[in-house]
Amino acid sequence: MGEPKDKIGIKEYIAIALFMIGTKTTDDIPSMLFDSLQNAGWIAPIISGILAILPLFLLLHIAANYQDKSLIDIIYHIFGKFLGFLVLFFLWAIGFFYIVLDTATYTDIISTMYFVKTPAILIYATLMGVCAYGAKRGLEQIGSVSWSVLPYLQVSLFLSLILTIGQGNLGFLFPVFGPGEWDVLKESTMKISLYMDFLYLFMLFPFVKSTKDFKKGTWIAFFLILINLSITMVSYVMLFDYKSVMLLNYPYHETIRSISLGFLTNIETLFFPFWLIASFIKFAAYLYINIMLFGKLFKIEHFEYIMPAFATLIVFLGLLPESPTFAIFDLKAMVGNLASPLFFFLPIIMWTLAKFKGDLRK
């Protein structure tokens, strides 16, 4: 495996981005947003999305000026060897802990909502086994699988949305700004880390066919994700009202349990496999990027050999919290609070330093 030999196209890149970030609406992220913003939780992806435009724009500008260099090489070039290593190590550590927490959340979802009698370690090991295998296959395979299953997953999400909104109450959305405009603005700003994964996606810059494809793909993916996140969160409020939705840990799974398709009930069995496929692809992409970063940090060319070690360590670390539903929720909020300023300020600092170095001519 090592670094990919072939490049991925715009379609594959968009699909990977959609899986990595778009699936956040189906875990405990909505719960975090509703917790602080009540019925205005669905506005947070929009406001933090508007704020994320600046770092994204700067990152794209930097990437376009350093053709054929990934974010890793650009950081080394801008910050120098020592400081660059520290920045990248911090990025890797945040990414790694986020994978641990996120996989633990997904295991908790599967074990508390679907396979209640199966030991969590077996579910976790299966999840990580599949994802590690996917990641080991390389970026091209992750990209092509993402693109081939994306239509089915979008149709399944769209169907669940139609059913949810059809059975919901529009009145539950009011008052639109929930706890107040200022609170909504303040809390949404803190949740800019929702789009943090774009920073990691920039590490794939040299492996996308052209700069134009990368730029176009980033903006298309960004707007699709923003719309996906907001509409699904609107549907949760419409179905449950804010008081109930604040108490739910995994609103998407409660939603697909609550809705019915005519005389058909328990249609979560229809949506669950699609969600599972999306989760496998998401973590395969996450693992690939994180291990590639680790390999670059420590100059390990064939980083695929550390895939089993990473997957095993993630399982052991993810099983550390005794009550994952609550402990991971708090830890994720903590990592999010660290990641938000990093995602916002790192591109600004990079752009300023590159400008001072005279590298930004285009």
Next chain:
Amino acid sequence: MNFFVSTVMILVFFYTCGFGISLWKEKNKVGSLAIFILAISIVVTPFFSVFR
């Protein structure tokens, strides 16, 4: 279950150490050290999570 976890843990530990040794032979000492730390964490962490 503990037997299964221990077997996986030991296998992955030796596999990772093997890769660390090959990196050391290739003169990539920093990479090798990182891999050994990774291998040690694989042996230590289950005692706080799975075997507790």
